[in-house]
Amino acid sequence: MDEAKQEELFWKKIEAEEKIEPKDWMPEDYRKNLIRQISQHAHSEVIGMQPEGNWITRAPSLRAKKVLLAKIQDEAGHGLYLYSACETLGVSRDTLIEQLHQQKAKYSSIFNYPVLSWADIGAVGWLVDGAAIVNQVSLQRTSYGPYSRAMVRICKEESFHQRQGYEIITQMANGTAEQREMAQDALNRLWWPSLMMFGPTDKDSPNSAKAMKWKIKRESNDLLRQRFIDKTVPQAEILGLSIPDPDLELQADGSYKFGEINWQEFYDVVQGNGPCNKQRLDHHIKAHNEGAWVREAAIAYGMSKSKETIAA
Amino acid sequence: MSEVKDNQGPLWEVFIQSKNNLPYKHAGSVHAFDGEMALQNARDLYTRRGEGRAIWVVPSNQIISSVPTDEDSFFDPSDDKIYRHPTFYTVKEGVKNM
Ligand SMILES: [Fe+2]
Ligand SMILES: [Fe+2]
Numbered sequence: 001m002d003e004a005k006q007e008e009l010f011w012k013k014i015e016a017e018e019k020i021e022p023k024d025w026m027p028e029d030y031r032k033n034l035i036r037q038i039s040q041h042a043h044s045e046v047i048g049m050q051p052e053g054n055w056i057t058r059a060p061s062l063r064a065k066k067v068l069l070a071k072i073q074d075e076a077g078h079g080l081y082l083y084s085a086c087e088t089l090g091v092s093r094d095t096l097i098e099q100l101h102q103q104k105a106k107y108s109s110i111f112n113y114p115v116l117s118w119a120d121i122g123a124v125g126w127l128v129d130g131a132a133i134v135n136q137v138s139l140q141r142t143s144y145g146p147y148s149r150a151m152v153r154i155c156k157e158e159s160f161h162q163r164q165g166y167e168i169i170t171q172m173a174n175g176t177a178e179q180r181e182m183a184q185d186a187l188n189r190l191w192w193p194s195l196m197m198f199g200p201t202d203k204d205s206p207n208s209a210k211a212m213k214w215k216i217k218r219e220s221n222d223l224l225r226q227r228f229i230d231k232t233v234p235q236a237e238i239l240g241l242s243i244p245d246p247d248l249e250l251q252a253d254g255s256y257k258f259g260e261i262n263w264q265e266f267y268d269v270v271q272g273n274g275p276c277n278k279q280r281l282d283h284h285i286k287a288h289n290e291g292a293w294v295r296e297a298a299i300a301y302g303m304s305k306s307k308e309t310i311a312a
Numbered sequence: 313m314s315e316v317k318d319n320q321g322p323l324w325e326v327f328i329q330s331k332n333n334l335p336y337k338h339a340g341s342v343h344a345f346d347g348e349m350a351l352q353n354a355r356d357l358y359t360r361r362g363e364g365r366a367i368w369v370v371p372s373n374q375i376i377s378s379v380p381t382d383e384d385s386f387f388d389p390s391d392d393k394i395y396r397h398p399t400f401y402t403v404k405e406g407v408k409n410m
Contacts, residue, residue: 001381024380073360080357084340093320093343150340157361292318302321302345 001025014215019145022088030214033207034144035089036105037216039096042082043107047280049075051115052124060118067164068121074161078154085146101285109266110197112274113190119172119179123186125165127194127232133158134228135198143215166235173239187236188244195258196266198225204263230255323372324350326357328364336368344369 001009006025013020020026049072056072059065083093099105110128115121136158140151172183199205199221211217233256236243247259268274320343327336339358344350350369358364378386394400403410 006381021380023377077357077360080342081340084342087323087341094318146340295318295320298321298345298349299319302349305346 014143017141017215019148020143021145029210030216031089033211033214034147034216035086035091037211038082038086038089038144038147039091039099039105040107042079042086042096043100043105044111045075045079045082047107047111047284048128049079050280050283051111051113051276052121054115055118055121058118064168071125071161071164074157078150078157081150081153082147085144085150088146097288101281101288103272103281106270107280108197109269109274110193111280112269112277113193114275116189117182117186119169119182119186120190122165122168122170122172122183123190125161125163126169126235127165127187127190128197129158129161129165130232131194131197131228133162134224134231138219138224139217141215141218147216169241170239173241183239184241187241191244192261192265193269195225195229195261196269198222198228200263200266201261226255229258321345321349324354324369325372325375326350326354327368327370328354328358329366330364332365336366339363341372342369 003025007027010020010024010026010030013024020030052068052072052075056065056068059068083096086096087093096105100107110131115124133155136151136155140148140155142148142151169183169186172179172186174180175183199208202208202220202222205221208217208220212220233243233248233250245259247257249257251257269277272278322343322345323341324344324347325341326339328339329336339354342350342353342357344353347369351367354367354369355364359367390396
């Protein structure tokens with residue numbers, strides 16, 4: 001089949017809401033963009049374990065520690081589902097990790113903010129996982145089959161993450177005056193970075209249009225951001241916490257008007273100048289390098305075993 | 313033997329049986345250096361919430377698949393045999409349990 005015919009077939013599938021599968025013909029640009037988006041998503045899951053991992057040894061109870069461990073283990077799993085989806089596009093896991101280390105691949109800028117208190121752990125589950133859920137629910141309908149299936153699996157696991165976060169923030173908000181203050185402080189610091197998780201406004205997001213045409217992305221940044229705000233504001237109200245936005249205003253249609261996002265801060269963090277960019281990347285590189293001897297041993301073991309099988 | 317480079321090991325495809333008597337379903341893939349490790353990694357990755365009662369792992373390079381561009385001609389033989397479906401046959405009105 002010639003290329004024009006294959007491309008026609010590709011678009012027919014996209015139009016019919018059919019999924020593109022690994023062995024299907026796809027435009028080179030589609031493949032490249034998928035690799036960029038899925039690997040960025042995978043790296044985010046993995047880097048995202050760091051701020052929360054810092055709190056495992058400081059969790060206030062055994063229950064809290066068990067829950068946080070399980071949550072972080074899920075995030076490792078999400079990273080692996082996504083690497084696995086990305087590898088179906090013909091790129092190796094090693095290459096993906098190399099791209100992260102060489103800063104050719106990005107991860108979500110939210111993880112470049114510090115997690116300073118136990119209330120922050122609550123706010124991360126509630127807001128960061130909450131924002132991720134809004135994005136990921138939408139991506140369940142993405143046009144690439146393996147990505148879509150990874151999203152379905154991830155979404156099933158995410159609601160526990162958001163609930164455990166909301167439980168923590170609820171306990172803090174209903175605790176002593178000091179705990180309440182910590183909860184409000186966490187919300188104050190993490191609210192705006194959470195809104196930035198959806199990316200630039202539609203008018204400043206030139207890549208989006210292409211991704212939407214390919215149905216890699218299904219809904220626009222602004223629409224998803226608005227959905228998150230409308231879901232989350234009432235959740236803060238129930239706790240008696242206030243959203244740090246003086247311009248926030250409930251409108252007649254039930255949605256909230258909100259204030260101007262500090263996009264300069266967003267671009268600064270994306271470009272590597274956030275509070276924790278260097279720390280996060282250095283830690284990942286260090287952990288990876290320190291694991292090299294384990295992989296070496298495993299390679300040697302695997303080779304000796306396959307020799308045995310051949311001999312037998 | 314080829315040179316040993318630092319890597320995550322070969323890729324394995326994972327199939328999970330969620331319940332007894334259900335077919336195995338593809339779940340995704342894992343990296344591992346041998347079959348046993350692949351099984352353990354697959355268990356840790358794909359069955360953290362009781363999603364499976366049994367797992368198969370297969371080296372990814374051992375999977376043979378049909379070619380998508382040949383889809384139409386490859387599956388052609390089944391398209392023109394509508395008499396394989398029960399709806400092909402008319403049954404006299406009033407006939408029950410068939
Ligand atoms: Fe996740
Ligand atoms: Fe999560």
